[in-house]
Amino acid sequence: MFALGLRYLNGWAMAAADGAGKQRAEWPPHPDRVFMALAAAWFETGRAEEERAVLLWLERLPPPAIRAAEATFRSGTGGGGPVVGYVPVNDTELGRKTPDTHDPGRLKEAGLGLLPEYRSRQPRAFPVAIPADPDVYLSWDGGVPEPHRAPLVSLCRKVISVGHSASLVQMWLEDSPPAADWVPVEGLGAHRLRVSGTGRLDDLERRCNRDQVIAWGGLVARLAEASKSKEKKMLKEQLSDRFPNGRPVSLRPVPGMWQAYGRPEQPADERVPGQSLFDPHLLVLALDGQRPSLHATLKLTEALRGATLAACRAPGAAIPEWLSGHAADGRATALPHVALLPPPFVDHDHADGRVMGLALALPRGLDPAEAAAILEPWLRDGHGLPASLSLFDGRWLECRAELETRARPPQKSLWAEAWTRPSRRWASVTPVVLDRHCGGKDRWEKAAEVVKDACERIGLPRPLDVLLHPDSLIRGVPRAGEFPPLARKSDGGPCTTPMPCSCSSGRCAARC
Structure with missing residues (x-):
């Protein structure tokens, strides 16, 4: 076994899980983000062939197991979102214009407009995760082939950040990693993380388009410095011939493949002679806002069932029997089907019977891929994050729920093992x-x-x-x-x- 170790030197990780939204911090770090950090170090430090071979080998490995502690998330005043800062824009319209060199005042104004203190400010969010332990490990079974060991160590030493450039890290090769907290699973999992795959390095190289961008910039700089008309004409022709479509584009990387992650399986207790036909790994949804009492159990489960069926009803496709509880002819199914549970705050000195969340118990033996294909689009948004689900019974009840991804939620009522x-x-x-x-x-x-x-x-x-x-x-x-x-x-x-x-x-x- 080997692992790539990461230590967040500031004690926190800055990376946006929701793309341009920048409202939610990413944790645990996605394996594909770590791969992109390694690829960036290779792009910027000479592109040694032996290091390229290491990256091609890494991208073909199966998704890694992850050791990452639970994290809290920094929020601004009043909570509810990340800290918002006001930062200077990259450039100003005044600075991009060619000033009149015969007007000293205009020239001075144009120069000052390029300084950060004279630029306009725009709000920008900085989502931050603060883990209980700054060390993270991405581990794989097997070992590192000897020809790849030294180049991999060299690449790790070159990585200075993962995610935002301020999210400084130390990276190393670890031969004896600790036990994983999260492992790849089939079907539904607590987390949905981006992973790399075959061809990822080539895709990053194409989208970055680094060589073309540098070549275009070099020609433009030479053209600006040229004093002779003959030289300027030659450079313009070179720009036109090599870049007929104008300035080459460098695109942001797109998300790679997605992989579900869940907790490692615990050893089975051989003393247990019988098992329920329900899978003990419940899908737990935490309720947001004011929690209703146990008296509202029927209202809650009816609303959850209605929301599930409405979200999973594809045009022209029948709702699966394990989800609806009905056979194709409309009669009650004789097969195991999903059960809905209302985990409440009970069995405590101050218990008051409030329902803390809702849970779906899936039939044991259900095809994980089929369950994921039906429920994942409903449970998660386009960034792989838990979606905010609206539960409404049409008259009395209205609340919101979200897939619980923490291994140990603060409320013990939301622990699956508390009920199974x-x-x-x-x-x-x-x-x-x-x-x-x-x-x-x-x-x-x-x-x-x-x-x-x-x-x-x-x-x-x-x-x-x-x-x-x-x-x-x-x-x-x-x-x-x-x-x-x-x-x-x-x-x-x-x-x-x-x-x-x-x-x-x-x-x-x-x-x-």
């Missing part, structure tokens, strides 16, 4: 709705068997004991009777009365 880790005993937070009416003197025993059947139906071990009670065993949860009743779709009448439940099993089972 194996446990011998578990209790539901929201009331459980039974799939049938249970009457008679033994209705409580029948209801307990319904819950046991439901656990087996989703792949969990059958609980040994089930307790049904109008009060949840979790702190901060309202009584079951305070939740609005669930209406039947057929006639709008009340469904089976919901109630919290708790179960225990001699074997490990996943929590509700």
Whole structure:
């Protein structure tokens, strides 16, 4: 294994994740940005052939794993955005005009107009990420071929910044990198990062067009210094012949390929005999602004389902069965389909039952590429950043949500493992709705068997004991009777009365 190590010498990283918007800082650094820093060092320091060979070898490697600590983001007064500075424009209209050399005042005015203190100011944002640890590692399996080792070390030493020119770094080759925090994953991931690929160096070279730009500038400078008309004529002809379309263009690099990144898989616990048919890696959405109470669970999940179906409904294409919960003929599907969860602030001394976010539990075994193709365009914007999603039920509820990308959000309620880790005993937070009416003197025993059947139906071990009670065993949860009743779709009448439940099993089972 080897890695490219980066140390942010200022303790912060300045790079815009949203392109020209410059409102959001990039973190963790995208592998393609690091590759472009290496390529820039090569472009500007002689273009040694052995270093070019190293870059061509690097661009063909698979996406690297990344070690990067969590970061905070610097914001301006009042928060909500990066610090805004007012900087001089690159040039002024006055300075670009040829002054009248016979008018000393005009000549002085033109000269002063080129000085920064006399130029107009324009607002500019400087998005900054401040990591808890300034060291970052991009690591690959395998080793560095011996012919590439010395040139790679040389290239790393030439890199002085990654992202903005003020984002100073020290870069080195590391043979024993620490364990990665983020690894490439198939399908959906917490992060969507730009990576390089075969042909990336040639593409950067074409877009930079450095040789042509330098050659054009040299001819223009010689033409300005020429004093003889014959020499000027010759230089103009050379400019016209070599550059018939005028000044050559140097374009900004375009984003490379995209790769999903997620947390490394933890070793499976062999003691767990059964697993739910749902994938434990939940897609967690954090709610923005005022959080509703658990009473609004049905409103929230209905709004989330409606937003998901509306965003993923391609013209002329059917919504997949795993997402809609309906077969092609409109009937309820018999296959596993997505479940919607309302992670609340509960099980704490000061818990008040507010819903902190929403989560999508995807069926285990779902093709990651299919899930990503459907959900990624809805969850992310064109820069790969989490999109701000509007949730509206058409009447009472309106809020915004965003994909949670932090490994450890401040609210433990938004940790996926808080709701999916194996446990011998578990209790539901929201009331459980039974799939049938249970009457008679033994209705409580029948209801307990319904819950046991439901656990087996989703792949969990059958609980040994089930307790049904109008009060949840979790702190901060309202009584079951305070939740609005669930209406039947057929006639709008009340469904089976919901109630919290708790179960225990001699074997490990996943929590509700």
